[in-house]
Amino acid sequence: MEKAFYIIMIFFCLSNLSFSQGEFVIQNKKESDKIRFKLIHNLIIIPVEINGVELSFILDTGVSKPIIFNFLNITDTLSIKDTEKIFLRGLGEGEPIEALKSKNNIIKVGDAINLNQDLYAIFDSKLNFAPKLGVPIHGIIGYDLFKDFVVEINYSSKYIKLTNYKRYTYKNCNKCESLNLEFYNNKPYLYANVKIRNKVSPVKLLIDTGGSDALWLFEDKDLGLTSNEYYFNDFLGHGLSGSVYGKRSKVEEFSIKSFKLKNANVAFPDSTSIILAKQFKGRNGSLAGNILKRFNMIVDYRRARITLKKSKYFKNIFNYNKSGIELEHNGTRIVKERAEGKVANLVSDKNLNGVSNSKVVLNTNYKFSIKPAYTIVELRQGSPAHKAGLMIGDIIISINNKESHNFSLQEVVHMFFDEEGKRIKLKIDRNGQFLIFKFKLESLFKKKP
Numbered sequence: 321m322e323k324a325f326y327i328i329m330i331f332f333c334l335s336n337l338s339f340s341q342g343e344f345v346i347q348n349k350k351e352s353d354k355i356r357f358k359l360i361h362n363l364i365i366i367p368v369e370i371n372g373v374e375l376s377f378i379l380d381t382g383v384s385k386p387i388i389f390n391f392l393n394i395t396d397t398l399s400i401k402d403t404e405k406i407f408l409r410g411l412g413e414g415e416p417i418e419a420l421k422s423k424n425n426i427i428k429v430g431d432a433i434n435l436n437q438d439l440y441a442i443f444d445s446k447l448n449f450a451p452k453l454g455v456p457i458h459g460i461i462g463y464d465l466f467k468d469f470v471v472e473i474n475y476s477s478k479y480i481k482l483t484n485y486k487r488y489t490y491k492n493c494n495k496c497e498s499l500n501l502e503f504y505n506n507k508p509y510l511y512a513n514v515k516i517r518n519k520v521s522p523v524k525l526l527i528d529t530g531g532s533d534a535l536w537l538f539e540d541k542d543l544g545l546t547s548n549e550y551y552f553n554d555f556l557g558h559g560l561s562g563s564v565y566g567k568r569s570k571v572e573e574f575s576i577k578s579f580k581l582k583n584a585n586v587a588f589p590d591s592t593s594i595i596l597a598k599q600f601k602g603r604n605g606s607l608a609g610n611i612l613k614r615f616n617m618i619v620d621y622r623r624a625r626i627t628l629k630k631s632k633y634f635k636n637i638f639n640y641n642k643s644g645i646e647l648e649h650n651g652t653r654i655v656k657e658r659a660e661g662k663v664a665n666l667v668s669d670k671n672l673n674g675v676s677n678s679k680v681v682l683n684t685n686y687k688f689s690i691k692p693a694y695t696i697v698e699l700r701q702g703s704p705a706h707k708a709g710l711m712i713g714d715i716i717i718s719i720n721n722k723e724s725h726n727f728s729l730q731e732v733v734h735m736f737f738d739e740e741g742k743r744i745k746l747k748i749d750r751n752g753q754f755l756i757f758k759f760k761l762e763s764l765f766k767k768k769p
Contacts, residue, residue, distance in 0.1 A: 353431040363453070363532055364480070375459065379460075381526075384507070387461075388439060418442075429461075432482050470482075470484075476633070499577065499627075521543050525607040538588075538604055540604070548570075579628065614633045616630075641737055642763070645703075647696060716746055716748055741760055
């Protein structure tokens, strides 16, 4: 069963800034290199080295320049220099945020190196992916890597392959589809079709590997791009300029040439949150990780071309979180655990007659360990968890009688995407008080009046 997640989607407006023209070069004879990645919440996490420091970045086709989230003050370690203060704006209803632009940085991705890279350091502590993903995330990188290579993204085997575009040779592929790309502000767009209320509408979509949703559409009644009567209002994520809210629903069909996906997830963000994104008049929305991962692809910016082939995820069912709970890895807990094995002690005492008796006593050893704390940070009004009495700030101790710290954050959240009617039992810590809550997962799509 497919498990979908709704993580932060960021849209950066850097089009009015001037950049130096550093280029990535692969330092081996083949001029090609394969880099393994982690796929977490539909996001591609790759190792990136900046000025000699190894970090973890999201590979994001929706960003123009590398961004470092400086919540850990890692810029001191990175020896970032030649900085100037700027302001960036993106999705959300808030104000622009402050950032430092830095020049002349050395960035390595596998055997690919750029000796003269611009990057941006953002100090806003809210832009921190780690609690949502359960792993450290230090930044995002996109256009600068894609512009210099043909990039193969293999979601099935979890690797990207970078090849000098002059050395790349396309192979015949009868099961592939190739499409032309268009670019706006260094971001790639493709054309697809969506079917809503039995009407098929063509759409132009930003390819956004940095978003974990499936599909975002900007509502437009004239084009038939509105949610059907089955939807629910929800928190969609944090943009660069604040929170984004909107409707979640389904499209009857999403198609790219011969590839068709039934009942795909879709989100319709509130218009006030996407004013910046809609400045590009031809854009109808974004195509993100929960659909993109259903394809292995060859992304070729130089030739303005993308080639798609079904991945092992293609037939996975689109699903939603039916609990109403959004979790974060928020700090740690100290847990008392039974240690492996038992210790035998020889104990002697004397009876009333003064005769010495000896006996063996088996003592169970315990140890104290530091474990992750999974905290409820969003709770949808009227959801099963909300009606059961759960609250924001509750820490999940166990789920269905299994200790939560024995699971990764993704594994815990997976349980909320199960079938309708699935029983969930949570033991939670609320300000030091341990409480039990029970509820059933419920379908989210009830017809609106």
